[in-house]
Structures are given as C-alpha cells and as structure tokens.
Amino acid sequence: MSNFINLVKLQTRNLLFSSIRHTRSKGKQAAGMGFLAFMVVTLLAVSSFYSITLLNALQGEERQLALYTMALAAFVLLLVFAAYNCGNHLFGSKDYDLLRSMPISKTALVASKLLSFLSLQYFYALFLLLPAILLYGLFTGQSLFYYLGGVGMFLVLPMPAVVLSALFSLVIGYVSSHFKYKNLVSNLLMMIFIVLVFFGSFMIQTLVGSAVDVQEVIRNMQLYLPFFGLMVKGMIEGSLLSYLLGLLCNVLPFVFFVVFFAKRFTSINSRLRGSYREKNYKLAKIKQSSSFNALFMKEVRRYFACGIYVMNTAFGPVIMLGASIFALFSKQSLMAIMNELPPELTAQISVILALGLIFLIVMSCTTNSSISLEGRHLWIIKSLPIRTEEIFAAKIALNLMILIPAAMLSVLLLALLFSLNIAELLLLLLLCAVTAFFTASFGLIVNLNFPRFDWVSETTVVKQSMACMISIFGGMILSGIIAFISIQVIGSMPVLVYLLILNLFFILLGVICLIYLKKAGIAQFKQL
Amino acid sequence: MLEIKNFSKSYGDKKVVDNLNLSVENGEIFGFIGHNGAGKTTTIKSIVGILDFEAGDILIDGKSIKNDEMACKRIMAYIPDNPDIYESLTGIRYLNFIGDIYKVDARLRETLIRQYADAFELTANLGDVIASYSHGMKQKLMIISALIHQPKLLILDEPFVGLDPKAAHILKQLMRELCDQGGSIFFSTHVLEVVEKLCDHVAIIKNGSIITEGSIDQVMGDQSLEEVFLELTDHE
Numbered sequence: 001m002s003n004f005i006n007l008v009k010l011q012t013r014n015l016l017f018s019s020i021r022h023t024r025s026k027g028k029q030a031a032g033m034g035f036l037a038f039m040v041v042t043l044l045a046v047s048s049f050y051s052i053t054l055l056n057a058l059q060g061e062e063r064q065l066a067l068y069t070m071a072l073a074a075f076v077l078l079l080v081f082a083a084y085n086c087g088n089h090l091f092g093s094k095d096y097d098l099l100r101s102m103p104i105s106k107t108a109l110v111a112s113k114l115l116s117f118l119s120l121q122y123f124y125a126l127f128l129l130l131p132a133i134l135l136y137g138l139f140t141g142q143s144l145f146y147y148l149g150g151v152g153m154f155l156v157l158p159m160p161a162v163v164l165s166a167l168f169s170l171v172i173g174y175v176s177s178h179f180k181y182k183n184l185v186s187n188l189l190m191m192i193f194i195v196l197v198f199f200g201s202f203m204i205q206t207l208v209g210s211a212v213d214v215q216e217v218i219r220n221m222q223l224y225l226p227f228f229g230l231m232v233k234g235m236i237e238g239s240l241l242s243y244l245l246g247l248l249c250n251v252l253p254f255v256f257f258v259v260f261f262a263k264r265f266t267s268i269n270s271r272l273r274g275s276y277r278e279k280n281y282k283l284a285k286i287k288q289s290s291s292f293n294a295l296f297m298k299e300v301r302r303y304f305a306c307g308i309y310v311m312n313t314a315f316g317p318v319i320m321l322g323a324s325i326f327a328l329f330s331k332q333s334l335m336a337i338m339n340e341l342p343p344e345l346t347a348q349i350s351v352i353l354a355l356g357l358i359f360l361i362v363m364s365c366t367t368n369s370s371i372s373l374e375g376r377h378l379w380i381i382k383s384l385p386i387r388t389e390e391i392f393a394a395k396i397a398l399n400l401m402i403l404i405p406a407a408m409l410s411v412l413l414l415a416l417l418f419s420l421n422i423a424e425l426l427l428l429l430l431l432c433a434v435t436a437f438f439t440a441s442f443g444l445i446v447n448l449n450f451p452r453f454d455w456v457s458e459t460t461v462v463k464q465s466m467a468c469m470i471s472i473f474g475g476m477i478l479s480g481i482i483a484f485i486s487i488q489v490i491g492s493m494p495v496l497v498y499l500l501i502l503n504l505f506f507i508l509l510g511v512i513c514l515i516y517l518k519k520a521g522i523a524q525f526k527q528l
Numbered sequence: 529m530l531e532i533k534n535f536s537k538s539y540g541d542k543k544v545v546d547n548l549n550l551s552v553e554n555g556e557i558f559g560f561i562g563h564n565g566a567g568k569t570t571t572i573k574s575i576v577g578i579l580d581f582e583a584g585d586i587l588i589d590g591k592s593i594k595n596d597e598m599a600c601k602r603i604m605a606y607i608p609d610n611p612d613i614y615e616s617l618t619g620i621r622y623l624n625f626i627g628d629i630y631k632v633d634a635r636l637r638e639t640l641i642r643q644y645a646d647a648f649e650l651t652a653n654l655g656d657v658i659a660s661y662s663h664g665m666k667q668k669l670m671i672i673s674a675l676i677h678q679p680k681l682l683i684l685d686e687p688f689v690g691l692d693p694k695a696a697h698i699l700k701q702l703m704r705e706l707c708d709q710g711g712s713i714f715f716s717t718h719v720l721e722v723v724e725k726l727c728d729h730v731a732i733i734k735n736g737s738i739i740t741e742g743s744i745d746q747v748m749g750d751q752s753l754e755e756v757f758l759e760l761t762d763h764e
Contacts, residue, residue: 383578
C-alpha cells in the first residue's frame with residue numbers, strides 16, 4: 001500500500017509542480033507563482049460570470065438548468081483537456097521501463113497513473129465546476145447536503161472524462177502504430193475527436209437553448225448523462241439514492257477501466273511503443289537543399305510529430321477556417337441576424353472581423369515553446385555551422401506557415417460573405433501577416449527568456465510552461481485591450497483609417513521584436 | 529589544428545576547468561581522459577561552441593571559436609556521449625539535414641552515406657524513424673552524420689559507448705584513416721586500452737586541470753595507461 005501511495009505522490013508531484021519548480025531564479029519562481037495565481041483568479045472570475053449570467057437568465061425551478069448546463073460544460077472541457085495529455089501519461093511515459101522492472105503490481109501502476117492524472121484534472125475542475133456549484137447554492141439557498149454533494153461531484157466528475165480520453169488514446173495509439181508517420185496519424189485522429197466533442201456539445205447546447213420545456217431537458221440530461229445528471233438531481237432534491245447512483249456512474253467505469261487496463265498493460269504498451277519499420281529499404285537519390293530549408297523542414301517535421309504541439313497551436317487556424325466556411329454555408333441565417341443589428345455596428349463589420357482574427361492569431365503561437373522543445377537536442381543546432389538568425393527565422397517561418405494561409409483564406413471567404421471592399425480586404429490580409437509575424441517573434445522572445453529543457457513530456461513545455469502561459473495570456477490581454485479601445489473609438493473614425501492604425505500598430509510591435517531578437521535574442525540563445 | 533590556450537570555465541562560483549592548455553596537431557589522435565566530473569565534457573562542449581567560456585581562447589585551424597564561430601564549426605564535427613537526436617526524423621532525413629547544413633554536394637553525400645551506412649550495417653534502417661533505433665544504432669547514425677561532411681577536426685565524447693565490437697573496430701579504422709588524410713581527432717573515453725592502441729597523444733585531466741600530457745609513450749613509460757591513470761589521480 002505504501003508503494004502505491006508513494007507512486008501516486010511521486011507522479012502527481014511531477015505532473016503538478018514541475019512547471020514551476022524548474023527555474024532556479026527565486027525571482028522567476030515568485031513571478032511564476034504570481035502569474036499562476038492571476039490565471040486562476042481570472043479563470044474563476046470568467047467561470048463565475050458565465051454562471052451568474054445563466055442564473056440571472058432563468059427563474060424559479062428553471063434555474064436548475066444552469067447547474068446542469070455548467071456541469072455538462074465542465075465535463076466537455078475536462079474531456080478535451082484530458083484527451084490532450086492522457087495518451088502520453090499512460091502509454092508514453094519515460095518511467096515505464098523503470099517502473100515495470102520494479103516489484104510493483106500492474107494494477108497499482110495503472111491506478112497510480114490514472115489517479116495522478118486525475119489530480120491534474122481537479123485543477124481544471126476547480127474553475128469549471130466549483131463557481132457553478134457555489135453560485136447556484138447561493139442563488140437558491142441550498143442545504144448542507146447540497147454543498148457536501150458538490151464536493152463529491154467535484155471529485156468524481158473528472159473520472160469519466162479520464163476514462164473516455166484514455167480509451168480514445170488507446171484507439172488512436174493502436175491505429176496510428178500501423179502507420180509509418182504514426183504521429184501525423186494520431187494528430188489527425190485526435191483533432192477529429194476534439195472536433196466531434198465540440199460538435200456534440202454544441203448540438204446539445206443548441207437543443208437545450210431551443211427547448212421549450214426546461215423540465216424535459218433536465219429529465220433527458222438525467223437519463224442520457226447520468227454521471228452528472230443524477231448527482232445534480234440528488235444534490236438539488238436532497239435525494240441520497242439519486243446522488244449515489246450518479247456517483248456509481250462515475251466511479252464504477254473508472255474502477256473497471258483500471259482492472260481492464262492493468263490486465264493488458266504490458267501488451268498494450270508493447271504495441272503502442274512499437275514503431276513502424278520499413279521492409280527492404282533502398283537508399284534513394286538524394287537532393288540537396290539550403291541550410292535554411294533544412295532547418296525549416298526540421299521544424300515542420302518536429303511540429304507534426306508532436307500531437308500536443310499541433311493541438312495547442314493549430315486550433316486557432318482550424319477554427320478560423322472552419323468558422324469562415326460554416327458562415328459561408330449559413331449565409332442566409334447569418335444575414336438575417338445581421339439585419340437585426342444596429343446599422344452602426346454592421347458598418348464596422350471589418351473591424352469586428354479584425355478583432356476576431358487578431359484574437360485567434362495571437363492564441364496560435366508555436367514559437368513560445370519551440371526553443372524549449374529542442375530539449376536534449378539543443379546541442380545539435382548549437383554545434384552546427386548555422387547562424388542564430390537562421391535558427392530564429394526557421395522557427396518563425398513555421399509559425400507563419402501555420403497561421404498565414406488559414407488566416408488569409410478566412411479573410412477572403414469572409415470578405416465574400418460580407419461584401420467587403422477591396423481596401424478593407426487588403427488591410428485585413430495585411431493585418432493577418434503582421435499580427436502573425438508579431439505573434440511568432442514575441443513568442444520566440446518569451447521562450448528565450450523562459451526556456452525549459454529538462455522536460456520529460458512535451459505537454460510540460462507546450463501547455464504548462466511559463467513561456468507558453470505568458471505568450472498566450474499576454475496575447476489575450478493584448479487582444480482584450482485592442483477590443484476595448486476599438487469599442488471606444490468605433491464610429492468616431494473611418495473604418496479604413498482604424499484598420500490602417502491596427503496594421504501600423506502590429507508592424508511597430510513586429511519591428512520592436514525583430515530589433516530585440518537581433519540585439520539581445522542572439523546573445524540569449526548563445527547563453528542557453 | 530586545435531589549440532586550447534588558458535581556457536577556464538566556471539558554473540556560477542564553481543570553477544570546473546582551470547587554465548587548461550593543450551594542442552592537437554594535424555594528423556594526430558589525441559586522447560583526453562579523466563575521472564567523472566573532471567571537466568572533459570565541459571572542455572569538449574566549449575571547443576565545439578555549445579558552451580561559452582570566460583577565460584582563454586580555443587583556436588581551430590588558427591581561427592577563434594569565440595570570434596569566428598561559423599568558420600570553426602564548418603571544419604569540425606562533434607559526436608556527444610549521448611545520442612540525443614531528432615527521434616521524429618528517419619535516419620536518412622537526419623543525415624540529409626546535416627548534409628544540407630554543411631552544404632555537402634548531393635552526389636558526394638549519397639556516396640558517403642552509402643559507404644558509411646554499409647560499413648556500419650545501418651543502410652536497411654535508414655528509412656525508419658530514429659525513435660525505433662537502439663542506442664547503438666543512434667550512435668552509428670551520429671558517427672555517419674559526422675563523417676559525411678569530411679571534417680578536418682573530429683571531436684568525440686566517449687564514442688565507443690553502445691557500439692558493438694564490429695562497429696567499434698570500424699570506427700577505430702575510420703579514425704585512423706581520417707588522421708592519415710591530415711585530419712585530427714580529439715576524443716574522451718574511459719576505455720584506456722583504446723587510448724593506448726589508438727592515440728598519438730594523451731592528456732589526463734583531474735578536477736579541471738591537466739595533470740599530465742604528452743605522447744602516449746612518454747606518459748605511459750613502462751607502465752600501462754591504467755596504472756599511470758590510477759597513480760596520478762589517486763596521489764595528486
């Protein structure tokens with residue numbers, strides 16, 4: 001038992017605290033903790049705001065729907081967050097050989113991995129679920145049983161998300177292990193899974209939103225989504241039976257999964273850790289290319305080989321394109337909505353599009369972790385006859401390759417939809433390019449200042465590193481500030497002038513970043 | 529070919545290499561031995577430009593690694609002790625990546641890859657991703673990548689770790705051939721028998737300082753290198 005507890009503690013500690021602990025500088029540690037605290041407070045505030053909005057929109061018994069909806073939203077997001085990391089943690093961990101060689105039972109090993117992973121999900125559940133539970137209780141005056149039940153739901157709701165994401169990771173891993181470019185295949189399958197999850201939740205939310213009979217919706221949630229439906233019912237109605245049934249719906253699949261997976265742990269890992277081997281390989285004719293091209297292609301291959309890297313950074317461009325294509329096909333309903341909006345707002349449509357583009361572009365930065373991802377391979381580019389500027393250029397070029405085609409195509413589609421004039425179109429196209437360049441160069445600067453090379457899993461760098469958080473939240477804050485200013489000045493100046501100002505602003509930022517990279521960035525890289 | 533002058537390197541307050549001086553002539557194989565943590569890898573990484581250093585200079589073919597980094601790196605190749613290379617690439621892709629960086633002509637590259645891959649019996653695996661390679665296969669791939677651009681100076685950090693006996697034998701032959709053609713080799717190893725058989729010169733480092741240096745015959749005298757090493761590192 002003590003082995004098991006030690007295993008859980010060790011793996012949980014690694015997962016939860018390694019992203020802050022690594023930096024030696026006490027100043028940076030304090031800054032990191034401060035930033036984390038700021039992030040938690042912000043996310044709690046956003047989640048609370050959403051819950052309050054829902055609660056205010058509903059009255060009387062219909063308010064229950066708010067709690068059901070937040071629980072569903074929490075479950076969907078937990079599923080998506082779990083899907084990103086589960087595969088690596090269960091099947092790709094570097095400690096597999098070591099742990100399997102020790103006198104630790106497979107059940108204990110599997111259970112410890114799943115429990116440690118579960119502990120990470122509680123971090124997300126904290127700001128997804130807790131505000132909703134507390135605010136509903138405050139708005140409707142609930143009993144102690146409700147609050148105790150809420151604690152229980154907080155603890156068990158991530159379990160089915162972990163099980164589902166583990167199962168899906170298993171399927172993805174099994175399918176992709178049959179292919180030479182298994183990482184590319186697994187990335188594609190993972191993206192399909194995420195899209196399906198979001199599509200499914202969107203459909204449910206649409207059904208909920210358009211439902212006439214709220215009680216019917218609640219009954220359907222209890223019936224078809226019992227793992228939270230029954231628990232919420234039990235909490236609100238004070239029904240211990242409903243609550244316990246709901247609890248079992250969460251816990252039992254988790255336990256069954258541990259037992260099932262433990263029995264097949266060795267065979268599953270052997271299968272998934274294997275690589276495709278080419279039979280009868282013959283050396284083909286070799287083509288020479290430039291050193292920049294070689295570096296760029298290395299970056300491209302590195303990018304597509306890492307699922308979490310692709311998931312975290314390509315979603316913005318995918319959403320941009322997806323939304324533009326969807327909007328084009330939903331032209332009629334979209335135009336109907338547009339006709340109901342005030343004419344002052346519709347006249348500024350290109351500014352609104354610009355704000356949306358800026359937000360999605362700054363959220364899709366590959367460079368904020370590209371230096372850290374060199375990891376133990378940093379010696380290669382440091383020992384080769386390559387100028388540091390070329391290394392930076394290749395990393396920035398990758399980010400531009402991910403962003404610019406998708407952003408520009410989206411602009412073209414939206415320009416068609418909203419009948420933008422040529423000047424607006426050109427300014428928006430230029431905005432895509434300059435914002436993308438700023439995003440890429442700023443991300444690189446952040447990573448140079450907050451590098452991380454001692455990672456074991458890429459997730460640590462791509463999702464949990466200081467550089468990633470600063471870049472992403474910095475981008476969110478910047479786009480928030482731009483949106484706020486836009487709302488203040490919108491209508492007081494011609495649209496084209498404002499779009500030009502936005503372009504000039506990002507050109508200026510890009511130039512500042514470029515100067516920094518040339519003057520200080522190169523020296524920083526040499527010190528790494 | 530390689531000249532290290534008054535080289536010192538510290539990590540924070542701790543000086544790990546102190547006022548190191550040595551030189552490697554053209555056509556020479558130079559063995560660099562010492563206990564764990566003596567400063568061998570630090571010295572080697574400073575030579576190849578991975579680490580910066582605060583005192584002294586390192587000249588490669590007369591050019592300073594500090595002031596003329598690109599020119600130095602173009603004529604040198606480095607094989608580290610751990611074969612940490614891009615696991616998402618196939619073997620051939622990694623070799624082409626190195627070949628492109630060093631601007632090796634495509635035809636020559638193909639010839640050399642074929643030659644070295646056949647010698648190390650790695651040709652059939654070049655199409656597989658490096659993640660599927662064993663430690664020894666990765667080591668072989670790194671050796672091939674170092675040789676395809678025909679370096680004048682080869683820097684090796686414990687190159688025989690993980691190699692099977694045949695591959696180790698081939699590597700020794702290739703090292704000798706490179707030096708016979710005028711190139712130089714500077715390598716560290718814990719396998720003292722290899723140093724005895726292969727090296728022209730040897731230096732022993734202890735706690736960041738060279739405690740003895742000279743031709744292999746001068747250093748060994750009538751003892752084995754192991755006896756000399758143990759005596760010097762125990763008694764100094």
